[in-house]
Amino acid sequence: MKTKPSFTLNKLSLAVASAVSAATLLTALPVYSQQDPYDPGEDFPIEVIEVTGRLRTSASEAMEERREQVAVADIMGSEQIARTGDSDAAAALRRITGLTLKDGKFIYVRGLGERYSSTSLNGAIVPSPDPTRNVVPLDMFPASIIESLSVQKSSTADMPAAFGGGHVDIRTKSIPADLFFKVSVGGRYNSNDSQDTFSYNGGSDEWQGKDDGTRAMPNSIPQTFNQFGGISPVDIVTGSNGQIDFQSAKQMNRDLASDIYRDMTVTTESTDPGFRGNIALGNNWDIGEESIFGVIAAASYKQQAENYTKLDVELDGDEQQAQVENSKNVQGTDSIVQISGMLNMGFEFNDDHKIETFTTYLRDISDDVSVAIEETLDTLGEPNAYQVYDIDYEERTLISNQIKGQHFFELLWDLELNWMYSDARSERYAPNELSYTYNVVFDDAGSMTSRNLNTQDAPKYVYSKLEDDTTNYGWDISFPIEFDTTLVTLKGGYEYFERTRESYATRLSLDVDLSPTDPNGDILQQEFDQIFSDANIDSDVLGLELKDASTDTEDYVAAEKLDAGFVSVDVDFDDVWRFYAGVRYEDFRRVTLPISPEGEISDEGGRYDLSDYAIAEDGWFPSMSLTWKDSDTTQWRLAMSKTLVRPDLREVSPVRFQDPVTGFDFFGNPELESSDIYNLDLRWEWYGETGNNLSVGGFYKDIDAPIEPIQRISEAGRQLKFYNADSGYVYGIETEFLQELGFIGGGESIWDSFFVAGNVTLSDSEIEISPNGEIDPTNTSRRMTGHSAWVTNVQLSFDSPDEYHSATLVYNVFGERIAYGGRGGLDDVFEQPFQSLDLTYSFFPSESMAIKLKAKNILGEETEYQQQGIKVYAKDPGTEYTLQFSYQY
Numbered sequence: 001m002k003t004k005p006s007f008t009l010n011k012l013s014l015a016v017a018s019a020v021s022a023a024t025l026l027t028a029l030p031v032y033s034q035q036d037p038y039d040p041g042e043d044f045p046i047e048v049i050e051v052t053g054r055l056r057t058s059a060s061e062a063m064e065e066r067r068e069q070v071a072v073a074d075i076m077g078s079e080q081i082a083r084t085g086d087s088d089a090a091a092a093l094r095r096i097t098g099l100t101l102k103d104g105k106f107i108y109v110r111g112l113g114e115r116y117s118s119t120s121l122n123g124a125i126v127p128s129p130d131p132t133r134n135v136v137p138l139d140m141f142p143a144s145i146i147e148s149l150s151v152q153k154s155s156t157a158d159m160p161a162a163f164g165g166g167h168v169d170i171r172t173k174s175i176p177a178d179l180f181f182k183v184s185v186g187g188r189y190n191s192n193d194s195q196d197t198f199s200y201n202g203g204s205d206e207w208q209g210k211d212d213g214t215r216a217m218p219n220s221i222p223q224t225f226n227q228f229g230g231i232s233p234v235d236i237v238t239g240s241n242g243q244i245d246f247q248s249a250k251q252m253n254r255d256l257a258s259d260i261y262r263d264m265t266v267t268t269e270s271t272d273p274g275f276r277g278n279i280a281l282g283n284n285w286d287i288g289e290e291s292i293f294g295v296i297a298a299a300s301y302k303q304q305a306e307n308y309t310k311l312d313v314e315l316d317g318d319e320q321q322a323q324v325e326n327s328k329n330v331q332g333t334d335s336i337v338q339i340s341g342m343l344n345m346g347f348e349f350n351d352d353h354k355i356e357t358f359t360t361y362l363r364d365i366s367d368d369v370s371v372a373i374e375e376t377l378d379t380l381g382e383p384n385a386y387q388v389y390d391i392d393y394e395e396r397t398l399i400s401n402q403i404k405g406q407h408f409f410e411l412l413w414d415l416e417l418n419w420m421y422s423d424a425r426s427e428r429y430a431p432n433e434l435s436y437t438y439n440v441v442f443d444d445a446g447s448m449t450s451r452n453l454n455t456q457d458a459p460k461y462v463y464s465k466l467e468d469d470t471t472n473y474g475w476d477i478s479f480p481i482e483f484d485t486t487l488v489t490l491k492g493g494y495e496y497f498e499r500t501r502e503s504y505a506t507r508l509s510l511d512v513d514l515s516p517t518d519p520n521g522d523i524l525q526q527e528f529d530q531i532f533s534d535a536n537i538d539s540d541v542l543g544l545e546l547k548d549a550s551t552d553t554e555d556y557v558a559a560e561k562l563d564a565g566f567v568s569v570d571v572d573f574d575d576v577w578r579f580y581a582g583v584r585y586e587d588f589r590r591v592t593l594p595i596s597p598e599g600e601i602s603d604e605g606g607r608y609d610l611s612d613y614a615i616a617e618d619g620w621f622p623s624m625s626l627t628w629k630d631s632d633t634t635q636w637r638l639a640m641s642k643t644l645v646r647p648d649l650r651e652v653s654p655v656r657f658q659d660p661v662t663g664f665d666f667f668g669n670p671e672l673e674s675s676d677i678y679n680l681d682l683r684w685e686w687y688g689e690t691g692n693n694l695s696v697g698g699f700y701k702d703i704d705a706p707i708e709p710i711q712r713i714s715e716a717g718r719q720l721k722f723y724n725a726d727s728g729y730v731y732g733i734e735t736e737f738l739q740e741l742g743f744i745g746g747g748e749s750i751w752d753s754f755f756v757a758g759n760v761t762l763s764d765s766e767i768e769i770s771p772n773g774e775i776d777p778t779n780t781s782r783r784m785t786g787h788s789a790w791v792t793n794v795q796l797s798f799d800s801p802d803e804y805h806s807a808t809l810v811y812n813v814f815g816e817r818i819a820y821g822g823r824g825g826l827d828d829v830f831e832q833p834f835q836s837l838d839l840t841y842s843f844f845p846s847e848s849m850a851i852k853l854k855a856k857n858i859l860g861e862e863t864e865y866q867q868q869g870i871k872v873y874a875k876d877p878g879t880e881y882t883l884q885f886s887y888q889y
Helices: 011-031 045-053 057-067 078-084 089-093 220-228 233-239 246-259 534-538
Strands: 039-043 073-077 099-102 106-109 117-121 146-152 166-172 180-190 197-199 267-269 274-287 291-317 322-349 353-376 384-409 415-442 448-453 460-483 486-511 545-548 555-573 577-595 614-628 634-645 656-658 665-667 675-687 693-704 707-711 719-724 727-740 754-768 790-799 805-814 817-820 829-831 836-843 849-856 863-867 870-876 880-888
Touching (some): 057 675, 073 078, 078 146, 089 146, 180 291, 197 322, 220 246, 233 246, 246 534, 246 545, 274 880, 291 353, 707 817
Parallel strands (some): 117 166
Antiparallel strands (some): 073 146, 099 106, 180 274, 180 880, 197 267, 274 291, 322 353, 353 384, 384 415, 415 460, 486 545, 555 577, 577 614, 614 634, 675 693, 727 754, 754 790, 805 836, 817 829, 829 863, 836 849, 849 880, 863 870
């Protein structure tokens, strides 16, 4: 029963080829005499087999891999991603059963928020460059470098125990079977492009995905901090022990303000069309008679400006009577540049040994500029309002280097050894985030009649940087034992993971006092760069003082280590029954230290002890699954396991950060505890001979002390903090299908070229949460944050018989879900269903060329939150059209 693996053509590849061949033959037999579309005068039965076999192939391959898994899992291959036209991993994953997309970057698995999922790259854990989320933003991974996406929903001992909903493994392209070259270029248009694009005088290197230093905090500011302990005139006088008088200190402070980049007046310009391009090249070479060396390299580039409109409303009151306390109507532009590169190499020796290296580079920038008209309780119904300008520039980078080996030792009882080492670094660099506000007055016709800089809400600059370094390595050994028709595979292994993080932020404000020099405030009517010109600062006409607006909850450093070992047994009884059991042990340590502006470890005013910042926990995590192949086409799966979700570094760090979607201030909580999860899965699967398939499954998860973001009572506005609820659970059923539509025609017909695929998830959840001194939840029993009661995906695809045309229509929708819990009598805030309808059409004029057109969000839907029937948040992404030309050989 046991045969040595062949890395070039393994057992899975043979199974896929057999399944596809069977489907091809069965489908082709009725149309054996179809004419060759390229030459109507001759019959080419072999050509008919090739044309028909192209139908549903990509989906069938993924189904075959899923069929052979020991766990409950879903697979999506690169061909499926290309068919739906999704440009990155995040967009593609929402097509998988039970998965929904959040903010275009993060996935929710089975109704659980992103903290309940984990991500790996080629099996290795990688750090996230986004400090506001638990997992890697999946929009950073372009589709051009992805070989396949695997979502494992039930646990096995060789996987990290820290996941609840699912574990996503992003597999980049491996060694090619032959020489290939592919290049593609394309453009983009959005229905919002008719609006003006907001911009300002930024750096000259943005097209390269980086700032040229223009926005960076000047070196004079940290030097002054280090020398005098602060930047205010009082700090300078005190820090110099009186050697600098107050007037000189004021001049030094104004000089520091002059060093800051202030040419940031927001302007409008026409929207440039977006551009995207990809290039990939690979080949392999025979080395001797039994060895192969291969290389694949790929790069992608995308640049576009995304215009949007947004509504942001804050309510006050209670369930009986809610009133608008604050309302913002926002227009903005998010200018993005995404760059990725990949270099993978592999060496195969004697079909028994394989060593691969994976180098992945991902980089993107977001330059988000917005202008909002804000009304508060003081201005609602009045002609005056606030005009708020926000400029948020950030760079995100991920660099990962991996090496892994697979070895088969036939002379050592067919022993198999796998090992892996990974070193990765992520970085988020936000050199200049600026906000400033004008007081504005409108006439009865809605035209602006006056505009003055609001000095009560001083302009603020934020400079921040996060660096995250990880090391991950491990190995496992498999030992097969045969007993007649029974194959027993024993497996054991070890894994080590280490992370270090540094996160720093500096907040500065430009405080103005014009009363002695400009009592009428004429200067404040000018644009931002004119108000804060060098001349105005040097002459002291502004009464300007540069202040440090940072708090004790800005900076932190953290480190964590994980040692894990596992053993498992996999028993295959005559390819009918398959039993798997394993146990994993993890020893986890973490320390998170908030740093004060003076560089000391902060105790938050005596609220926390140093022991509150350290976590040390270990545990055993068993897993079991049973598969019964009751026929050649159907099988049953049962899986049980214990996993957990540890709070992320951001969630236990008592530091402040802002959610980029809601604008809420978030605060970590060192008192958070890990959440134990008990999982149960049952699934029935049917695989038809022609590639059709159907699965129906159920799942249940019992969660101890789930982590929830909850609005807390504060006079400083909307604030969210992470807390442990008392208990929670989620359960549901999910079904997935693929069906060719040839049966509709009853013979040879156009319907032979169509197939439909889809999935539906129906589920429910509940948490219990008790009030405490900081929070007063309106609903102490409610659904989990981020949970949708239903999720639906439907895909209708067409492949023309002559192979010239391919088209796919994809519909995705999720049920309403709680964005965050209400407090003080106000109901919870619900994100409304988003009905996504996308169309992708491809034309293949030759075997080497392709033209692809995609329309995204055809229905023109917008993201919308509601609270007590009132729209409190909405964002219109517009309808996007992309056109791409590609060539390959």
